[in-house]
Amino acid sequence: MAYLRNSTVNLLNLHYGLHSVAMNAGGIFFAVFLLKAGVSAPAVLVALAAILAGRFCIRPLVLVVGKRAGIKPLLVFGSIASALQYPLLARVHGVDVSLLELCVAGAVSDSFYWTSYHAYFASLGDEEHRGHQIGAREALASVVGILAPLVGGWALVALGPVAAFGAVGVVQVSSALPLLGTPNVAVPRRVQGAFRASLPGFLLFAADGWIQSGYVFVWQIVLFLLLGSSFTAFGGAMAAAALAGAAAGLLLGRHIDAGHGGRAVWLAFAALGGTLLLRAVVHTAALAVLANAAGALVGCLYIPTLMTAVYNLAKRSPCALRFHFMAEGAWDLGGAGGCLAAAALVGLGAPLASGLVLSLAGAAVALVALRRYYAKLAAPEPV
Numbered sequence: 001m002a003y004l005r006n007s008t009v010n011l012l013n014l015h016y017g018l019h020s021v022a023m024n025a026g027g028i029f030f031a032v033f034l035l036k037a038g039v040s041a042p043a044v045l046v047a048l049a050a051i052l053a054g055r056f057c058i059r060p061l062v063l064v065v066g067k068r069a070g071i072k073p074l075l076v077f078g079s080i081a082s083a084l085q086y087p088l089l090a091r092v093h094g095v096d097v098s099l100l101e102l103c104v105a106g107a108v109s110d111s112f113y114w115t116s117y118h119a120y121f122a123s124l125g126d127e128e129h130r131g132h133q134i135g136a137r138e139a140l141a142s143v144v145g146i147l148a149p150l151v152g153g154w155a156l157v158a159l160g161p162v163a164a165f166g167a168v169g170v171v172q173v174s175s176a177l178p179l180l181g182t183p184n185v186a187v188p189r190r191v192q193g194a195f196r197a198s199l200p201g202f203l204l205f206a207a208d209g210w211i212q213s214g215y216v217f218v219w220q221i222v223l224f225l226l227l228g229s230s231f232t233a234f235g236g237a238m239a240a241a242a243l244a245g246a247a248a249g250l251l252l253g254r255h256i257d258a259g260h261g262g263r264a265v266w267l268a269f270a271a272l273g274g275t276l277l278l279r280a281v282v283h284t285a286a287l288a289v290l291a292n293a294a295g296a297l298v299g300c301l302y303i304p305t306l307m308t309a310v311y312n313l314a315k316r317s318p319c320a321l322r323f324h325f326m327a328e329g330a331w332d333l334g335g336a337g338g339c340l341a342a343a344a345l346v347g348l349g350a351p352l353a354s355g356l357v358l359s360l361a362g363a364a365v366a367l368v369a370l371r372r373y374y375a376k377l378a379a380p381e382p383v
Helices: 007-025 027-036 041-069 071-082 085-090 097-124 127-158 161-174 177-181 199-226 231-244 248-257 261-281 285-316 320-347 354-378
Strands: none
Touching (some): 027 085, 071 161, 071 177, 097 285, 127 161, 127 285, 199 285, 285 354, 320 354
């Protein structure tokens, strides 16, 4: 397995595995814990939109610091700062000052973490093995996602939110340790054409942010309510989904690297569209668990297809950090817009599941953009 010989990517994937433990034991409970803490569903979506809007406003600071320090220190800081969200989350009781503090902390840490992580992975990964490497990363995330939600749901009930989220914060801090063995990547002070080169990534991530606002955020609230607002049942459903998708990402990553990206796009978006429609109509706990498990297959199909294109575009651009500066900003705009649209619909009396249908618009845009990207790769070189 030549793609595993890149020791830096292996360390990055180990980091991401630990980060995924924290996300699956604590992060996936973010929206539903707010709901349980007395924040209404529309207000939860507005809070998520506020975090994304805050990320958009703070992100220029990431570029300023990155030009001085390089990408690695940004990622280390973002990894450690992300841990602060969890103890703050445990303190929220309705729409209060603690919720505002949580939104600010989430905006700062996420703006540093995700911009630098994607730029770092794009810079240090291998184009010819990109699908394999992303597939390995997502498979690892799926594996840890089997046990972590079960432990997280149990801890919230048995130990309480302070202890449960405190432990998750410790795990999140530990995710920075593998980064100590990775190299720094310098960010050029001035480059030509960087922002123009980022426009395809801007479009893809804006569409993806809109998709995820319904597919992830709205769906988590819908699933939690259908499961009787039980943390343990919610964690169990997430674990079942992770089990269903633990190996599929490796298979699709190999498929993309073999030159079948165009076919992978159709598979990914057929699964995504079908799952969105299924989730929009389920009304029972059993069907909700099934629809949630279908999401594991979508992740294994959709994420390698999307991120192979995005990472390779970023690596070929004049500056990977500037590329992801633009792309992540677009994700924030798309995600915030989708959350606010869903919140407005629910506030006007529409069913919560209507937010899932909104995601189909983003899926249509991403489908067209990815088909164009892989079609260009498949086109013969001019003689």
